[in-house]
Amino acid sequence: MKNIEEKTIHTEKIYEGKIIDLQVDDVVLPDGEKAKREIVKHPGAVAIIPITKDKKIVFVKQYRKPLEKTLVEIPAGKLDDNEQPLAAAIRELEEETGYTTKELNFVTSFYTSPGFADELIYIYITDTLEKLETPVQGDDDEFIEIIELTLDEAKQYVEEEKIHDAKTNYAILYLHALGRM
């Protein structure tokens, strides 16, 4: 196998933010040439596919500033410091939907955009939702609406690009492939 790795010779920290940091690495390529790599550091994320007793999927509708538009997505959020993905998934489910569960099953994980970011997202599914008696307070700068859709309705949302992000498009295709709804 050819060596295709890149060796870091210098890291410049550009920005440290609330959600992401940015750094630019100088690297040596396999042929000895040099190049710059722009790298967004992210703590990682979780997403949940919540299925109700009557086989509806629970989504959140949220304004996404980077896109200047509102998307319908499965509940998700970033990992807190030292938080395990499974714990984060239950926390986000509770904060965003008002449901909780005792059983979350792992579906998959993937890097969202490996060319420039290290964000890794873990996706879970549950069909054993219970309504929380006391709602949990989420992030105070998040304004979301809950929306419950059948799989057919969700597929229509994909067609109309109301659902239009990696984790949620994956979730709809996953439920379609599963063939249980």
Next chain:
Amino acid sequence: MKNIEEKTIHTEKIYEGKIIDLQVDDVVLPDGEKAKREIVKHPGAVAIIPITKDKKIVFVKQYRKPLEKTLVEIPAGKLDDNEQPLAAAIRELEEETGYTTKELNFVTSFYTSPGFADELIYIYITDTLEKLETPVQGDDDEFIEIIELTLDEAKQYVEEEKIHDAKTNYAILYLHALGRM
């Protein structure tokens, strides 16, 4: 419907790079409070699911600096200035795999990480590949290896997390759901 939009009151440009830019927006939330939004600007991307005559999927193996690891991915790349996604997809297919095609079919598009980035990726599929007689030169800072796998082999790569990114995990699930391989 509640108003859940956010109004920009100030944009601070932090970094302008080769692949991405970073800006931080001050926004007014629906309740009148203020918040900061960290936004990565990206030109958009394309990816191709290339299927050979003997029903193998053509992947590229590439070192991903943000992850400090090598991933196996479907061919992909960012849009050049004013480039249409379909043209970009054919260009990337030619540059990265040495194949071309006269027929690419649209599969889906999605934002990869709508919480902090505006990257939109378009995914195409083709099973009418032709070997280029003269290879096309791609980016000179990209070192890639071509690898052709059956769908079953690719699923094993997903299990082993050698395939581990949004567009490629989506592609494997898509081919699985299609049931033709």
